[in-house]
Amino acid sequence: MSGLALHAQGLVAGYTPEVDILRGVSIEVRRGEIVTVLGPNGAGKSTLIKTIAGMVSIRTGSVRLFDEDITGIQPHRMVRHGLAYVPQTDNVFARLSIEENLEMGAYAEPEPAEIRRRLERMYQLFPRLGERRRQAAGSLSGGERQMVAVARALMAAPRLIMLDEPSAGLSPKLVGMVFGKLREVRDMGVTILLVEQNAKAALAISDQGYVLAEGQDRIHDAAPSLLANPEIGALYLGIRRASP
């Protein structure tokens, strides 16, 4: 028993047999934490969470979720092991209503009363979605769509949720709203693994951060230390050093 929510160890993985995209990545997420993965474009951030979700084949290494070995399990079975994944794009069904989108997230739950209960919980968390529940998801704003994608993943009642750049393309105000909601999700007892370009805002709600570069985890530290580290700020976070 490690007590970890997620433990990925020595992952080597890639999309084709010839090319390794992940070249030895290890990360640890403790229960109830928010952990952010940062890094330059092409570093392998999305590949890392897709690999954990079972969508990229693992050459060596292992993935443990709440002390259970889930290495190589097929993506559609991950839900039953308590893992949910929100991709960066195409994460809502535009022609379906908000409510239909959310119901699809609970496809593995046979009990209608339980699905109802989860829907109500989502509408408490995201009141705007409740007000518009019959509206087509395609007619929503970017921030509202992102909320639908997060809510749909939560409808599976996961223990750990992975999100790929949930703040991409949103205005600063909406970025704040999305991260505020993620904090509420964590407070509901769901552990969160986040990939983000918006490093400052993401680290502000995170416990720990990792920096990936060229398919390897190069830096790992507590989130406040990463934020305060000027070298890392300049190199990876897009934070400029104060002028002398």
Ligand SMILES: Nc1ncnc2c1ncn2[C@@H]1O[C@H](COP(=O)(O)OP(=O)(O)OP(=O)(O)O)[C@@H](O)[C@H]1O
């Ligand atoms: N489906 C795919 N098939 C083959 N190669 C891919 C595929 N998806 C990504 N790659 C390659 O894997 C490498 C890492 O890509 P990945 O999307 O994981 O980076 P990232 O860190 O998420 O970048 P970004 O910040 O731009 O989202 C890149 O060289 C990319 O070209």
Ligand SMILES: [Mg+2]
């Ligand atoms: Mg990516």
